[in-house]
Amino acid sequence: MPYVPEQDRPALQVAAKELARVIAEVAKKYKYDGAFAGEMNFALTRLLEELPRELIAAGTLQEEIRYWIQPLMYGVLLDVALEHKRRVNTSYEAAQIIKSGDCYDTPYYTRLIEVVDENGKLIGHQEVMLKRDDSTLNKSILDAKIVVKLPEPTNESKVIQAIQSLR
DSSP: OOOOOGGGHHHHHHHHHHHHHHHHHHHHTTOSGGGHHHHHHHHHHHHHHHHHHHHHHTTSOSOSOOTTHHHHHHHHHHHHHHHHIIIIIHHHHHHHHHHHOOOOOSSEEEEEEEEEETTSOEEEEEEEEEEOOHHHHTOSEEEEEEEEOOOOOOHHHHHHHHHHHHO
16 A cells, blocks of 8 residues: 555646556557557656656755665565555456356465355455365355444444435
């Protein structure tokens, strides 16, 4: 999770949205789904090259290239990729496991378990780490469920809901 204070996010969000818009616009002319990948790669490459120059201009960096600058930037890119995979791709993979079934049968694997509210309504799924066993080997979703008791709405949240319903 990028720990950027709330007050600093709007300017960065505007820049990110504009960059995404430009990448999409340039990629559009190539008329295939993955066309954005080259444009995204180019934009990130240019960001890596321009950022040290801008940091020098802002007075927060003394030299454009130092050994420690490079691993720091690569580390940020790696963290972004890993965090995105964990937060976004893992949920997508769970949806695909539910749709098509799991395929892993290694000595240790994960299986999904339903998370339900106290009324049995499905809230989502959680991965459970298991040692291979005949009882779970051919199941994508385990028979057990995790039951979550949701907190009762507070008076404050009831007031907020009432105000929102008036809008």
